[in-house]
Amino acid sequence: MKLVFWGTRGSLPMNTPNHRIFGGNTSCVSVQAGDDLIAFDAGSGLVHLGAEMAETGRREIDIFFSHFHADHICGLPFFKPLFNADNTVRLHSFGDDAESLRNALDGYLKDPIFPMGLADFEADLQFINHATDDNLHIGSLSVSALAIPHPGGAHALKATIGKKNFVYATDTEHTPDAPNQALIDFMQAVDLAVYDCTYDDDEFSERRGWGHSTWQEGLRLAAAAKVAKFGIFHHEPERTDDMLLDIETRAREMLAASFVTRDFMRLEI
C-alpha cells in the first residue's frame, strides 16, 4: 500500500517561510495498491494529486470524505481530472443523509461563493453514499468507516489491502480521561494511523467544543490500540516548522514509532 500525504494541515491552507518543511496544504491523502487508487478527503492538497494524475494519464479515482468542512473539500473545484470528459471521479460519503455530500458541494460551488457549479465539471462525477458500517471494495482495496465526534459529524476511514491497514482519523474532539474506545478498536494493531492533532494538551481547555483533539491524546490512543506507526496530522495553521519539529521530538519520547506527517511525504506500508 503506497500512501502520499498531499495535504496535512487543518482548517486553513498556510504558506509562510516557516511552513516549508511540513507544508501548508489542507487534508488529502492518497492510497494506492497496484492500479487501484483512492483518496481520503479533498483539501487543497488534492490539487497536487490531480496534477500527478493528469501527468500520468490516470482516468479514474474514488475519493472518500471524512466530512464536508471547507478544509476537506476546497481542493475539489481545482482538481484537474474533473475537467476531462474521459475521466470518472467517484465521491463517497458515509452516514444517514444520502444527499449530504452533493448538497454540501452544491452549496459551496455556487454564486457568489464560487463562479461555477457541479454541472460545469466535464468528468463523469458520481456521488455514492454508504451506511457507516458498510465495507467497500475498490479493486484490491477495501474501505470502512467509523463515526467520530465532530461538529456536524465526521468519519474515521480505514483502507485495507491483505493484512495491511491504514487508519485516517480526522477531525474529532476527545473527552479528557475518557478515551474513544470505538476508535481504539478501529485502530487496533493497524500498520499506520494518523489522527487529528490540531492542539497540544496545554491548549485544549481553551479549545473545548471546537471539534479537534491533541497530539498527546493521539499518542495515548495509538499506544492503547498498539498501532505499529502513528502520524501526527491536521496541524493547526499557525504551527511553524520549528514548533512541529519540537512536537515530533516530544512525541517520540512518548512513542518511538511516531512522526509528524508533512506534505508530499510518501510512505509504503
Ligand SMILES: [Zn+2]
Ligand atoms: Zn479539518
Ligand SMILES: [Zn+2]
Ligand atoms: Zn472539520
